[in-house]
């Protein structure tokens with residue numbers, strides 16, 4: 066119980082260590098999320114509205130990637146970035162950039178697969194009308210993205226939830242180095258194993274609050290959209 | 297460009313030759329032949345499942361028939377699509393406001409003459425709903441918006457597939473009146489309707505389809521007074537429930 070009291074003291078005293086870790090977590094996850102959204106949304110949309118041989122296989126691949134254990138993704142990115150790996154010369158291993166790369170690899174399939182489902186449903190509804198109006202190509206992709214904006218927002222939020230909570234991949238490629246690559250989840254893992262439960266609990270509480278916020282946002286977005294028949 | 301009834305319609309005559317379409321293992325269009333020469337309003341009638349919608353979809357280029365040829369004026373379907381517009385039974389509107397729905401359909405007009413979009417809304421009695429989410433409109437209002445959207449491109453051919461089925465009477469009448477006006481301005485109109493009253497009000501010509509074939513094609517007057525085929529007679533008498 067002392068640990069719990071200490072945890073809250075750390076949070077409410079705006080403890081520097083805790084907040085450094087929190088900020089890095091958010092920064093890494095947000096940058097990764099931005100990149101993943103830019104890649105994943107058009108990719109999921111393209112796969113949903115374009116017919117080409119191998120499309121089913123691509124969707125299958127996306128869904129398989131989505132279910133991949135983070136430690137495996139971490140391992141792959143580690144091999145890629147390690148000194149002897151193909152991208153070793155960039156010297157990114159054990160930097161925030163490495164964590165961002167790992168998270169992009171993790172989240173892009175999630176965003177692509179979820180948005181693919183969303184857009185596929187919209188495509189069923191819109192395709193005849195778009196064809197009739199002569200809306201094709203990039204204009205169609207953009208229109209699908211715009212019209213699915215609320216559902217896609219919730220896909221992105223799901224991606225953020227996954228990124229911020231993820232530990233396996235970032236610990237492998239980030240190394241959990243104090244003041245450099247230590248994020249909330251890796252810190253919790255380390256501090257717990259060291260017996261420093263206060264910081265671990267404090268970070269755990271922050272993560273819980275973040276998760277609450279993300280889910281509240283999801284519900285809010287859904288309700289806003291439903292009220293306007295925009296869902 | 298304004299069309300006028302005296303101007304020749306570039307998509308006429310419409311010639312459909314030996315149109316065949318197999319769905320599953322059934323020929324739903326079985327070598328359908330049809331020539332539509334005259335401007336005005338052609339109403340396509342026929343029992344449910346006769347192939348009316350599929351015919352319209354072939355004409356509009358939404359599906360490619362397994363066999364057969366369609367020409368509109370001197371054009372193939374693919375080359376005539378810019379000059380066609382279609383209104384479906386269930387209007388599909390974007391998840392945007394009423395006005396934005398029109399702007400999306402006609403980006404050039406939205407840029408150069410946004411006033412036209414407001415006028416289009418006025419023509420379907422929706423001017424005061426411009427900034428509302430389009431999908432919150434009632435069924436009749438949604439269909440009126442869909443018609444206004446279809447007319448923005450000033451089509452030479454307007455196709456309506458049961459566009460007024462199950463709408464409120466006021467919307468039906470407004471849509472009918474707009475369709476008539478459009479036809480008078482030179483747009484060729486082809487519409488499918490189960491509503492005999494509507495067919496009588498609108499049709500210059502009736503095409504009666506049964507079993508994926510044209511069973512009868514005649515002037516509206518002749519069709520309703522002296523239908524030539526037993527199947528059309530039965531349909532008019534309400535003996536074929538659709």
Ligand SMILES: Nc1ncnc2c1ncn2[C@@H]1O[C@H](COP(=O)(O)OP(=O)(O)O)[C@@H](O)[C@H]1O
Nearest residue numbers: 319320324342343344345346347348349350351
């Ligand atoms: N995608 C499809 N697959 C199988 N059968 C279809 C399909 N679309 C239409 N049909 C069949 O083709 C026939 C004609 O359909 P349709 O043109 O929609 O009839 P209607 O004259 O009522 O508009 C119907 O029997 C329908 O069941």
Ligand SMILES: [Mg+2]
Nearest residue numbers: 348349350458
């Ligand atoms: Mg039909």
